[in-house]
Amino acid sequence: MISWENPWGASRDLLYRIRTLPSYIAWSLLGFVSGWVQTRRIPTLLIGLPSLVIASLMIATTLKARAGLNTETIQHYIENAQQNLKNNQIEQAEFYMSRLRSLQHQADPLLTTRAEIELRRDRPDLAETCYRQMLANQDHTLDALAHQKLALIELQASHAGKVNGASEAIYHFQQALIINPDDLVNRELLARLYISREDFNAAIEQLELVAQRKPAINLELARLYKRVDRKILSAEAAAKAEKYLQEELAKNSTSSGTSEELDRQKIHHSNLILNLIEADVLQNNLDEAIKLATDELDRDNSPELRNRLAAIYLMKANGLPPTDAAWAKRWEFVALSRNYDPDSPESLSILANIAANAPMKLRQMAAQEISPYLDNGKAPPSAFFLVGTAAAESKQWGTAAKLLRKAVEINPEADAGWNNLAHVLVSQTPPDWVEAERCVNIALQLNSAPPRYHQTRGQIMIGVQKWAQAARELEIARISLKADPEIYLGLAEAYGQLGDEDLAAFYRTRHEALTR
């Protein structure tokens, strides 16, 4: 125990105590320390040790826990969210992402996942914010992706009516391609966007780059070349596409696997064949295309293939010149086409054309073929127009009026139909001047350029004795139709009625000269 002597001792002298104060303090402190150490019980400390350990652990855990999310945990949550997105479990994905909402720094992978969720939730504006944030971030590794997604969002917005959507989309695709020129997907998407804006040359420029590494795109390129009337390039691209497609076809020749895989292979094969046929068509190898389609029909009697074959026969029919021999050949091709697609509007139009313009025998045969379609109203408007006009030319006014009425009823925008109907209405007995005037007015409203419409209107004006208007309309028609004696006759009558005998005599003389 403590047994040092007290420096103050028994003395009560103040000066003495002040003098010995330092040693008294030292004595007190040392005595305390010594006494404290001597009276500690180690077993007590041992019992207390668990609480010290637990407290230390708790403090360490608390400090670690309060430090916030570590990189591993963030990664874990992002991976879980992406996994759920893949499985189309949006709510689960959203759950994982909402854990990371409070993070100060929104890294690109996190923003990508969040944007993906927003897109699935049909909230493109929020997704757009995420992608723009990605572009603003220091990390630029995913900028190409952000631009691509922004382009797609803008594209969608443009479909919904956003004014600059398509331009914005083009800008973002271009930015994405600047960052990663080898991205064929973006390039192809940009090309398709140009196609939708009918900027075919720009689209061709992009697709030419894609086609170098993706031969399948040659077919699309060939289509585009054809649209801009670059036939040689179109044929070349189509030839490349054909080569690629044939290789693909050879690879796809063996069928094995489960029924699902077999179905998939079958669909793929059919698509290859259809594309091959188109490649042949683009190269103008119509006979080869027909052969390929006919051979394939034995294996796959699908409507698409039948329609494609029918269309090729019609292309052959359309490619024929308007000679008598050609009319017969045309009739033959239409018949072949109708074997595969009997009710196609194109074949019925050609049939109507034959019924209107071919030699009599063929005309009758065609008229017989098309007649049921005209009766049940299933023929295309052009068929009604052609057959109706042909009937008018052969002065069958009743039939002509009926067919032409049907033609303009189906297609009210057909100005020629309205004009011809007006002509029929004034030619029939008795003439229907009022209705004819209405019809020709519609024709002129739709298209005021054709001189025949003005001629028809002039004739109608003569019929209703509106001489000045008749003279004006016929004068317009005369500028283009100088060789038509009927116009001069009408003009002579109109000016005569208006009292201008000199002009009337002049036009009468012209009429006689032309009819002589």
Next chain:
Amino acid sequence: MSVATPEAGTVRRWLTSPALPVWVATLGCLPLLSVHFEQLWSRPHYRYFPVILILVPILLLVRRTDPDQHTSTQRPFWAGVALLAALALAAYSVLKISPLVCCAAWLLSIVAYVMRTPTNIWALWALMCMLLRLPQGLDVWLIQRLHKITTPVSSGILDQLQVDHIREGNVLWFPDRKLFIEEVCSGFLSPFTIIATAAILGAVLRRSLFHTLILMLAGCCWAAAANILRVVAISYCVERLGIDLTSGRPHDFLNLSVFCVTLAVLVSTDSVLRFFLGPIEIDESSASEPVYENPVIRLWNWMFWPLHERPMGLLRERLSRPASTVGFIWIAFVLLISAGFLSLGALQIWGGIGPFASTDPFRQAVDALSKDSFPPELSGWTMTDFRRETRYPSSEFGEHSRQWTYERAGKVVTLSIDYPFHDWHKLDVNYLEMGWNVESSVPLPDGSSALQHALANSEDAGLLIYDIVDQMGQPYKLSLDQRVETRWKQMFYENATRWSPPKYYQVQLLYLAPTLSRPDEDTVSELQKIFLEFRSGFGQQTSSAPTGRQP
């Protein structure tokens, strides 16, 4: 003056007994005390108090027979002062009808006993102070603060255990469920329970006051740790093992296990404290005299030597003083004080306080509220649903709830009565705890006590309007500035009903907007209108409740 007969000696001994004023004070305070204990019992975090009420008398009996405990000096004067103060405080508590102040008065009367008994029982008296509850909802505030600490830590630990979750306020969301921290941490195992356990441990193990206070402080930290342990255990079991420990027997078993662990850790902590803060024990037989003169050791031992066994010179000096004797002045004083306490007791019985209270008709009326209590059309809104909900007793949203859902033009509003509350209840804090951003309150234009808050979180926006009415259906009134409780005035002057413990009922409107944007002015005005009509309808529904008349 002296009394010669043995009977007179017995009476005098009885009259001068230190326990007599305590018994009388207990009788006088009993009605309000019973209310106080009832209120404590209604809050699960105070349910440790019966242990103290049982433990203190046992320890007192044990220590009275221990001769080592007789180290205290008697101070009759100060005992008298304490009694007088207790009476004054008790009178004040009765006038204010404050059970808490009454309990404080009762504890003050026990001080008189402590000062007059030779046994040193200050430690036991200090333990009895744990019977007081924190006023003005401070206890709930403290628990909520604790949750604010425990929730993020628990969340961090769950992250380390790779348990996927989201934390929003005091709610933990898991992929398939959500856990309210308040619910998880409910039950008897509250921070207050652990602090009280630390206090009991200090008293039973006869630790010094400072030692016990530090142990209680450590208990507060261990309470936080226990809460974290519970949250983590429940979350881990639910998410990883598929075992639901959130309610029922598994929850109780978990609570008990955690409590046992906490108790063991508290004992261990006590050992650490005893090692570092234990007194410097001096072998009196061998120690040289100057050792007693070491001021640092004396200060250390004054702080950390247990109260009952201070062997220092000062105590021995005190013990050598002759014990003070009490005479007729004391007896007269005690009789006077007793009359005062008994009068207060009689006044409380007359007022119908505590066990003498009549049944609460208002509560019965609220319990009976049903779907038909409100019209199918209210301010142009159509009722679509009605629900009764019973939560756990200490729920911050109220144990009971009646909810009516109304709809108009795609807008849905929930009107509810939540009860009972013991005081003003800040509902916006609950929404804050649940992860909502709550804007500051705006009073309703009608000038009532109702408050309106705009709510928003990452997915929703909404509006909250609430008000509190008392058991008379009257708006909440803070009575701090009134010298006498209004009910006494009513009882004296207005022939009012007998009094029963205060209960409050929360009238609430919750509107969640269909979009993220906050409700516009027209919608807010519509909501205010339906809320006022609902509150008025609630008043009408409950005003017809029969009231217990004063006999």
